[in-house]
Amino acid sequence: MAFKVIQSFKLKIEGDPTGIKETWNGPNVCNYTGFTCGTVPVFNQKTVAGANFNNRNLSGTHLTINEILVGLEDIVFFHANSNNFKGTIPVEASKLKYFFELDLSNNQLSGPFPNQVLAAKKLLFLDLRFNKFEGFVPPQIFTLDLDLLFINNNNLVPQKIPDTLGKTPALYLVLANNKFIGGIPKSIGSAKDTLLEVLFLNNQLTGCLPYEIGYLKKTTVFDVGSNRLMGPIPHSFQCLEKMEQLNLAHNRFSGVVPEAVCCLPHLSNFTLSYNYFTQVGKKCRELIKEGKLHVKMNCILDLPDQRSPAECAKFFSVPHKCPDEKSLTYVPCSKGIYGNELESSDMQLTTLTPELAPAHSPLGRSYGALAPH
Structure with missing residues (x-):
């Protein structure tokens, strides 16, 4: 046969x-x-x-x-x-x-x-x-029992990411370079036990980041670069204790870069370039010196390679508010305390010995999907 x-x-x-x-x-x-x-x-x-x-x-x-x-x-x-x-x-x-x-x-x-x-x-x-x-991408695609789902770089019509996103058991998820619109569904937090790498970059996403992203306790790569997202970085991001590569570049984010996010133990590439952030603290400045945090073309007055004062003033002359601003201060790994940023000592982190440290490569597995071959 x-x-x-x-x-x-x-x-x-x-x-x-x-x-x-x-x-x-x-x-x-x-x-x-x-x-x-x-x-x-x-x-x-x-x-x-x-x-x-x-x-x-x-x-x-x-x-x-x-x-x-x-x-x-x-x-x-x-x-x-x-x-x-x-x-x-x-x-x-x-x-x-x-x-x-x-x-x-x-x-x-x-x-x-x-x-x-x-x-x-x-x-x-x-x-x-x-x-x-x-x-359209059918909502049911995220309910399949997949370990890997790559659907980037197709000719899909503009559509919202289905709420079923949170039901995906996928370890690696790439939705990049399509025409997804709207916000990232809050349901994404339900993928906390499986999702390792997720790429949303280069779509047409708008709105603010939901605090539920902070539940992704196993995620090592999270990329929403080159969209139209806005608002501050949710305080819940300090709960992303496995995060290695975090890309928010080329959006409309603003506000203070949370110090506790810069304290994440495995963070090796934190990219915030081409946004409208206004302030970074001591720990974040250390990451800048180490080449791990990139803040080019923001509105941080005392740092080089920033936007012009006129460009920043124009951006802030228009209100940029999130629908549920209180939720952006919620820190799920601190037992529901609002407005309290965890210090690195509060997260009970230990210094990793070589045998305990996760294997690290310059690019996560999902980034390989951005090339055709």
Whole structure:
């Protein structure tokens, strides 16, 4: 069965710059480059369990994933980053019994957002970035039991991020470079037990940051750069004890940068450039000297490379108020005390020994999704 499916697929490939299909000869498909075989649990027999066409740049006038994906009935993973597949995801993919990973990033897929993936209940890994999908993202996408969801860089219509965001069990979530509008849903705090990295950058988000972001006790990367967000940094951000990379640059944030946020123990890159902040304290200034805090083009009078007084005056001549300003002083990790910023000693932080320190890389895993390859 797999032999016939692969040979039929081979005929549709017109461009094959790496010559992968030249290895697809003979009856033993387990020896074909790009295919992985495994044992079917129920029948204890070998079958094609995976396809990896990453960076092969395959092309063809009628090259789709339909026949190859659906035809390999026991497939576990299908990785096809950086090719020229057209069409969309077949509805029949939801019927695959062992299907856990689908990577179709950086292809020519188009049409409405593929709602058919909602029926693929066993998927753990869904990467649809850098395609031409249009329309709305269904709220149910955030209820799938995924570890990873990348849908950045598509042609989605302007829409609010669904409130179901907080139901996502995803560890890595990238919604960047689309046209999401409105605010970040307060429900995001409900993802506190799973969410490690989340990228909202380069959308059209507005409003103030909800204090519920402070519940994200496991999150190491949080990026809302290049949006239209405003208001102060919620005091709840001092509860983000695992945070390593925090990017709020290129927005309309203002006010005082909370000292307690600058005391977060793992913070290695805190970017506030191109906003309207007016004041930074002692600890934050230490981070500036260490190159961990970036405040270029704000309204901090005694620091270099700031906006002009006229530009700052113009911004502050118009009120910039948040709907629920009291909530922005709420610190959930201080047992509900309003207006009290925790000092670093109050957070019961210890000096990390090398074996306890988290592995750190210059860029989180999610940032890799911002490049097509």
